[in-house]
Amino acid sequence: MTSETTKTTAKDRIRARGKKDPRAPKRALSAYMYYSQDHRARVRQANPDASFSETGRILGNEWRSLSDVDRQPYVERAARDKSRADAEMDAYEARNADD
DNA sequence: CTTTTGATTGTTGCC
DNA sequence: GGCAACAATCAAAAG
Structure with missing residues (x-):
């Protein structure tokens, strides 16, 4: 029951508890995001009839x-962006502390 | 301290 | 321009 049920995810952006992070930095991409960038076209070629949802x-x-x-290269890219996000996190924490 | 969940990332195609 | 399933990720809040 902790999974979907009501699909209460970022899509709704309900912010039931409200936004805790005043200036929350954009988090790093997930490995799947990079996988999509690289394989998105390949899957589309393999499934020309498939729509976005199917793809x-x-x-x-x-x-x-x-x-x-196999995920290594993608996870590595995700980890690389994580470094970028980490820097934003640092600035974010600094803001929270100082500001 | 542990668990949950809320927020975010990118893709394509439709309205 | 925003949202739809897909998976991941992670920080913060709740317990």
């Missing part, structure tokens, strides 16, 4: 089929 579903299916080593 995304297939992409996720393929992604889950990937091994850790």
Whole structure:
């Protein structure tokens, strides 16, 4: 029951508790984001009839089929962006502390 | 301290 | 321009 049920995710942006982070920095991309950038076209070629929803579903299916080593390059990119996000986090924390 | 969840990232296609 | 499933990620709030 902690999964979907009401699909209460960022899509709604309900902010039930309200925005805690005054100036929350944009977090790093996930490995899947980079996977989409690289395989999005390939899946579209493999599934020319598939719409966005189908393509995304297939992409996720393929992604889950990937091994850790296969995810390595994508996770590495995600980790690289994480470094970028980490810098933003530093500034964000600094703002929270100072401001 | 542990768990949950809320927020965010990028893609394409439709309205 | 925003939102739809897809997966990940992570920081903060709640317990």
